[in-house]
Amino acid sequence: AQSVAQPEDQVNVAEGNPLTVKCTYSVSGNPYLFWYVQYPNRGLQFLLKYITGDNLVKGSYGFEAEFNKSQTSFHLKKPSALVSDSALYFCASSRWGRDDKIIFGKGTRLHILP
Amino acid sequence: EAGVTQSPTHLIKTRGQQATLRCSPISGHTSVYWYQQALGLGLQFLLWYDEGEERNRGNFPPRFSGRQFPNYSSELNVNALELEDSALYLCASRSRDRDNLPYSGANVLTFGAGSRLTVL
Numbered sequence: 001a002q003s004v005a006q007p008e009d010q011v012n013v014a015e016g017n018p019l020t021v022k023c024t025y026s027v028s029g030n031p032y033l034f035w036y037v038q039y040p041n042r043g044l045q046f047l048l049k050y051i052t053g054d055n056l057v058k059g060s061y062g063f064e065a066e067f068n069k070s071q072t073s074f075h076l077k078k079p080s081a082l083v084s085d086s087a088l089y090f091c092a093s094s095r096w097g098r099d100d101k102i103i104f105g106k107g108t109r110l111h112i113l114p
Numbered sequence: 115e116a117g118v119t120q121s122p123t124h125l126i127k128t129r130g131q132q133a134t135l136r137c138s139p140i141s142g143h144t145s146v147y148w149y150q151q152a153l154g155l156g157l158q159f160l161l162w163y164d165e166g167e168e169r170n171r172g173n174f175p176p177r178f179s180g181r182q183f184p185n186y187s188s189e190l191n192v193n194a195l196e197l198e199d200s201a202l203y204l205c206a207s208r209s210r211d212r213d214n215l216p217y218s219g220a221n222v223l224t225f226g227a228g229s230r231l232t233v234l
Binding site (some may be wrong): 006018032034036041042043044045046049051094096097101102103104105107 | 118136147150154155156157162170172197204206220222223224226227228
């Protein structure tokens with residue numbers, strides 16, 4: 001069965017420090033992986049995706065993520081955190097196929113401390 | 115370009131009643147997804163429609179149903195409301211892939227702001 005795990009409910013990082021939000025996946029075949037961000041009282045916004053090719057994916061707002069097939073992980077990273085990065089982050093997976101469910105993790109709340 | 119719009123923004127119902135939520139996708143998008151975001155549970159997949167057909171549904175009871183109209187807008191109906199149905203319901207739309215197939219997982223979802231349903 002397809003699943004996405006975000007092991008941390010909350011991550012606290014000081015402004016200016018690097019941040020990592022963790023995601024692991026379980027998908028048969030080759031996965032498509034995504035990160036979305038949700039700001040208060042708003043829908044989710046797309047950050048970045050991995051489809052194929054280079055394992056390091058760069059996205060919006062200076063975020064990047066690294067696809068690691070052996071560890072089945074797709075961690076979100078940013079070299080220097082901003083207070084405005086504080087939000088709820090969701091990892092998601094899908095695959096090509098007729099049953100194309102797009103599955104999301106439970107989300108990780110990121111707090112950037114000034 | 116207008117984004118994904120959802121209505122109503124807020125809805126308050128009592129147990130046993132029915133709720134109807136509506137979604138208008140981005141122009142040109144044929145697929146509509148519905149998700150439930152309940153506190154602490156992340157986004158739970160509810161339903162996926164494409165070209166008027168239900169393509170897949172999540173692990174929800176049959177009292178959660180919906181449909182997609184010829185203009186690709188969609189509605190979600192929840193019958194016999196229970197307290198635990200209180201949640202933010204998010205709609206998202208997506209275009210078909212370059213081969214005009216509905217089931218490419220590579221395309222990005224565009225979400226609406228959601229409809230918050232409160233069941234008392």
